[in-house]
Structures are given as structure tokens and as C-alpha cells.
Amino acid sequence: MKRSDGRASNALRPVKIERNYLKYPEGSVLIAMGETKVICTVSVTDGVPHHKKGSGEGWLTAEYAMLPRATTDRSVREHYNGKTRGRTHEIQRLIGRSLRAVVDLKKIGERTIYIDADVIQADGGTRSAAITGSFVAFKDAVTKMLQSGVIARDPIEGYLAAVSVGVVQGAVLLDLPYQEDLMAEVDMNVVMTEAGKFVEIQGTAEGIPFSKERLDQMLDLAATGIAALIKKQKEVLAQ
Numbered sequence: 001m002k003r004s005d006g007r008a009s010n011a012l013r014p015v016k017i018e019r020n021y022l023k024y025p026e027g028s029v030l031i032a033m034g035e036t037k038v039i040c041t042v043s044v045t046d047g048v049p050h051h052k053k054g055s056g057e058g059w060l061t062a063e064y065a066m067l068p069r070a071t072t073d074r075s076v077r078e079h080y081n082g083k084t085r086g087r088t089h090e091i092q093r094l095i096g097r098s099l100r101a102v103v104d105l106k107k108i109g110e111r112t113i114y115i116d117a118d119v120i121q122a123d124g125g126t127r128s129a130a131i132t133g134s135f136v137a138f139k140d141a142v143t144k145m146l147q148s149g150v151i152a153r154d155p156i157e158g159y160l161a162a163v164s165v166g167v168v169q170g171a172v173l174l175d176l177p178y179q180e181d182l183m184a185e186v187d188m189n190v191v192m193t194e195a196g197k198f199v200e201i202q203g204t205a206e207g208i209p210f211s212k213e214r215l216d217q218m219l220d221l222a223a224t225g226i227a228a229l230i231k232k233q234k235e236v237l238a239q
Contacts, residue, residue, distance in 0.1 A: 027141030031133030035123035058108035062095035062115035107155035159194035161229035190222035
């Protein structure tokens with residue numbers, strides 16, 4: 001299949017990560033994966049939710065939102081409807097689970113880490129971009145905490161990134177933009193550590209069930225993409 005942007009089936013869209021994007025958060029990043037752009041911020045506060053009080057452990061949680069004109073048509077801000085949509089709940093819980101998978105919460109003490117991922121432009125893969133960018137922002141926040149003596153030990157146990165993969169017109173493709181996602185026979189999001197361990201696999205057949213062989217092809221392609229994203233994270237953090 002010929003892709004609209006001319007990429008190979010196993011190629012990521014151009015990835016740009018700008019650190020320290022905002023003045024006030026402990027960590028902030030603007031990540032662009034193709035035309036998808038997400039602002040990821042990290043805030044650190046003293047205290048933990050009730051279920052963590054007295055445990056000596058911290059907590060990490062996430063919120064996700066999309067600006068009204070992040071897409072071609074304006075959407076209504078969710079708070080106007082008085083409730084958060086199911087998709088939003090799903091994505092922000094995914095972001096929180098993903099980051100917690102590579103963090104030793106005991107090392108941050110009884111503090112809460114808030115990850116905020118705000119999509120300012122959406123063209124597919126927003127949750128993957130949010131996870132990949134949030135990790136970089138969190139890494140910067142941890143560096144500041146270590147330098148200021150807020151924490152004594154690095155709580156991050158490994159690198160983490162996420163990517164989308166799918167089947168479009170019979171071809172397995174990496175990092176789907178919106179138009180490919182719209183046509184996909186199979187749509188999948190994969191979160192993985194640098195060590196090659198899966199944190200989450202979200203896969204759906206949009207009509208025709210897929211085989212284990214096809215699943216293995218998609219996971220192998222996702223692993224290749226995540227390795228490239230982690231390499232990009234390291235390059236950006238080394239600057």
C-alpha cells in the first residue's frame with residue numbers, strides 16, 4: 001500500500017520533542033508526531049490520595065484533554081456537558097498506568113505526580129504521543145527533584161514509549177495518522193519499555209478477526225517503532 005505521506009510501512013512520522021516548553025511546571029514538553037501535537041506537563045505536590053496515606057509511597061496520575069479545535073470541526077469542552085467522556089477516562093488511565101509501570105513510587109515519598117496531556121492538534125496517535133512525551137517531561141521533573149534534594153534516589157526504572165500500529169488494506173503499518181486509522185481493518189496501540197516488556201496492548205479488529213501471525217507482525221513492528229522513539233527520547237534528553 002502506498003501511504004499518503006510517502007513513508008515506508010515501518011517508518012514513523014517525523015518526531016519532534018521540545019523540552020521546557022512551559023515556564024511553571026516541573027517538567028513540560030511539546031511533542032509532535034507528524035501533525036499530532038500534544039503538550040505534556042508534570043506537576044509535583046506534597047501529599048497523596050487517601051488510599052496511599054501512611055504507606056510511605058507516592059502516587060502518579062494523569063489527565064488528558066483535547067482542545068476544541070484540535071480537530072477539523074470544533075468540539076464542545078467536556079466540562080460543559082458536566083461529565084468526562086468514556087474515551088477520555090480510558091486514555092488518561094492508560095497514561096497513568098504506563099508511567100507507573102516504570103516508576104518506583106516508594107522513592108518519591110508521599111507526593112503526587114500529576115501528568116497533564118493536552119492535545120492541541122490531533123491527527124491520529126494522540127495517546128501514544130501523550131505517553132511518549134509525558135515520559136520525557138517526567139524525566140526532567142525527576143532531575144529537578146534530585147538536584148533540589150526533594151528526593152534522594154531516581155525512581156525511574158527504565159525508558160518507556162508508545163506507538164500505534166494497524167492493518168490498512170491488508171498491509172501492516174506503523175504510526176497511523178487519522179486517515180489511515182479511519183480505514184484500518186485492525187487498530188492497535190502498544191506501550192513498551194526499553195527492555196522490550198509490554199505495559200499495555202490495545203488491539204481491535206474493526207470487522208474481520210485477525211490471526212496470531214498477524215498479531216505477531218504488528219507487535220514486532222510496534223517494537224521497532226518504540227525502539228526508535230526511545231532513541232529519540234534519549235537524544236533529546238542528552239541535549
